[in-house]
Amino acid sequence: MDSANRSPIQLTASAAEVVKQLLQGNTEAPYLRVGVKGGGCSGVAYMLGFDALMEDDDLFDISGIPVIMKKAHGMYLMGMEIDYQQGSDAAGFVFRQPAS
Template identity: 75%
Template structure:
């Protein structure tokens, strides 16, 4: 069973609005999954998508959105800000990690 903790990351108002809009569509899984992937020469990458809750996930509510994060990924996401930009040169989710 998942327990709700204080979230290690935040969603901007723009990102939360887009996710809520997407959740109103035909989404099979009701949770927003945020995690890390890869590594190597270019560093760590971030991922975002809709998924089902798994046994090794932590569950958070961020801006009214159910967010799941694999327990092993939590420490890599501390302080992360997820934004959504819709400008001429950038459209999509943007991940910002403080240095």
């Protein structure tokens, strides 16, 4: 666990606001977990959820939110931006790689 590291991800203001609302009062899973799963032909799928801190996690403070991820996932998430979008037919978190 190392909160001194620069976070590989960023949260937009709208994503941070929604996460803070969802984390309120959550004592069993007080961290936002960001990760990846899969691989192979279809690439990786991004994961987002709430969890407890584990021994092999890196810990970051992003916009006042405690964010955890497995050390090995950092290379797949480097530079990723997480946004929360709400439309007339759907709402949810979106992972995107900002243009350089």
